Amino acid sequence: MKFDLKDALRRHGLLLAFGVFLLAVAANADAFLTLGNILDVLRQVSITGMMALGVTFVVLTGRLDLSVGSLLTLLTVIVVDQHNQSGAAAAIVMTLAAGLAVGAFNGFLVGFVGLNALIVTLAMLSFLQGLVLFYSGGSNVNIPNAQETWFAVFGRGDFMGLPVPVILFVVAGIIAGAILRFTTFGRKVYAVGGNQTASVFSGIDSRWAVFWTYVISGLTTGLAAIIMGSRVMGAQNTIGQGYELTVLAGVILGGTSLLGGRGSIFRTMIGIAMLGFIQNGLLLLSFPYYVQWIVTWAVIILAVWIDIGAKRGRIFA
């Protein structure tokens, strides 16, 4: 088979650019490729990564979930506050339940009522931001005596030399990946994203499939909030701000198509990790922290451009 440079660049161009970037950082910052730094990056990405797992389900159906940033804020506030009031175990249960409820509501509006996913979840983003302030009354919450609670294990713990949040992220990723790859539900998600009409003609109820993807997105954001609360041992009213975009960037950087039907959990995990290393590398190269936002922008545009280009069969007209 003939080697097609253009095609190879289109398919692996991003990965190639990432490799070049890694080499450049490694050459200029000795700390970059140390085990400690790598584990640090992974610990950082475990929160966005956890959220991205659920969002991948939604994106695979060809829809979006932009509410996860505010939802993370709300759930982190809940888990921290309830930890102080009702104890860690009750706090965890309540957080997950709240995440599931918000996901179910989004899923109902998008899946069953048929409203536009972008609008539904963007509006939910605003609503939850308001709800956070109602709940917290505007003040930040903290967990006193952070050393004394077992709740600390989720964000700060280590197990056999690996950070617990990273283990949680990877285990959740394996489960999510297995659901998508091996179950009938996973197959339905791909089918609805690939061709909703053909799915309906094949007896698949696309409404339920879409509904459950949002429920999963709510659940993974709940898990992310537990890690976040445990790591910070507190919650500000803006703690999850902008996370929706980072999460989405990771998903599409991994190559999951915004048009639906194509992509995987493994790709999302790679995408999120790449984003983490890019941000870490920029900091190590002593760029100011806000440069990462500009880079996130570039990454999103490039990844989407390549995705659309691949669909149309060309990138540059």
Added chain:
Amino acid sequence: MNDIILQLSGITKTFPGVTALDQVSLDVRAGEVHALVGENGAGKSTLMKVLAGLYKAEQGDIIYQGRTTDVAGPLDARRKGILLIHQELSLAPELSVAENIYLGAWPTNRFGVLKKRELRSKAQAALQALGCAFGPDVRVGTLSVAMQQMVEIARAEAFSASVVIFDEPTASLTDTEKEQLFHTIRSLKARGVGIIYISHKMDEIFQITDRITVLRDGQVQGTLETAQSDVNQVTRMMIGRTLDTYFVKAKADFGAEVLRVEGLSKAGLFNDVSFSVREGEVLGLYGLVGAGRSEAVETVFGVRRADSGQLVWKGGVIAPPTPRQAIDMGMALVPESRKEQGLVLMMGGRENTSLPHLSLFSALSVMNRAKELATFEKYRSALSIKTTGPDQEVSQLSGGNQQKFVLAKWLCAGPKLIILDEPTRGIDVGSKSAIHELIAELAEQGLAVIVISSEMPEVLGVSHRVLAMSEGEIVGSFEGQEMNEENLIDAVSYHRQSAVG
């Protein structure tokens, strides 16, 4: 006036695997309304897209006003004086009438600023020439469909078009609006504009056109003077007969009734449709496009809802099913549009085949990949599907092989009734006869089969009994000696003729 204003000569256009237009020649005279008719897929829209510069023909010339012309795109065509008025109007609802008339070709000064006054007065003139009741400043979105169409026609005035193409212009017009449209067409005609009129509606064609060109399978079947022909003749030319193919008919050995449809109606789509089909029987459903055939079977399968009527499945009345329930009862539908309704194109053959029956290919919701692969291999060899492997995206396969996967996905669960809607449209001859043989084989295995087709030889060749459908109603039922081309054409065209006037 007999000057030829536009001449298409020897236009040939192929798409991978299909010749959409084969040496098509056609001429339009100034001051003439020239009808272009043909079944869906005959090549009408492809021809018009070539004319509007959307497609490039491989062979042939467009000779416009005596000169061989190269059309670069719709806007270029419009500037040259060739205006295409689409079935779906191409207007911007939020812009004013004047802005829409000149859409994409607004008069601007050298800084690119819109010359509003000029735009408005020019548009006003065009509207007046057509006798429109509305002014140039009205927002297009507030106008009725008929008025919006006038806005499109006003472009003909504005660009002094000498050729105007109407593509199914009356699809959503009331009778009065239709009369107004015809009035406008006549005034364009009187001014020497050449008009191409594409329509499925015979009554309109005989009312408004001067000549009729019939297209079938990408070839011109002939051009007739409207005054010297009749509906019957034109319908025959449209349907025609393709080279005789050898059809295998299943042995007529019928069992119990599987499905009976009673008085199924849906306003605007089909009316009082009743039929039944037995085990081992192939029931043909013949009719031209738009007859309501697909809509009726989609309703039986549960993709659509009826206003009234009932279904009897194996002797018992059933509630309108969901597609899931229909599938679980043993119905299968090979839909009309393979790519939109039949397949998830980015999945492979394996995943497409198991898609309607995920519960049969899984245990406790976990997919049984080995079973999927075994089924894939079974149908790959049984239907001789050409694919590189279970996960080659079906988008990369030919139409015939794609259609075989649509069949595989239904056959693998052993249905009791299989409905095939245009099962051989747009596929190669080899796959076509393979599918015909398969239909006979399935009936002999005891399945009830319904075949919908607008290809007469096909429907006559494979069916034991044929229903003719027209304008949403069943207009005839034929079997045995009665089941022949003459009777089918008569049933369909008589009905269409009786709708005239």
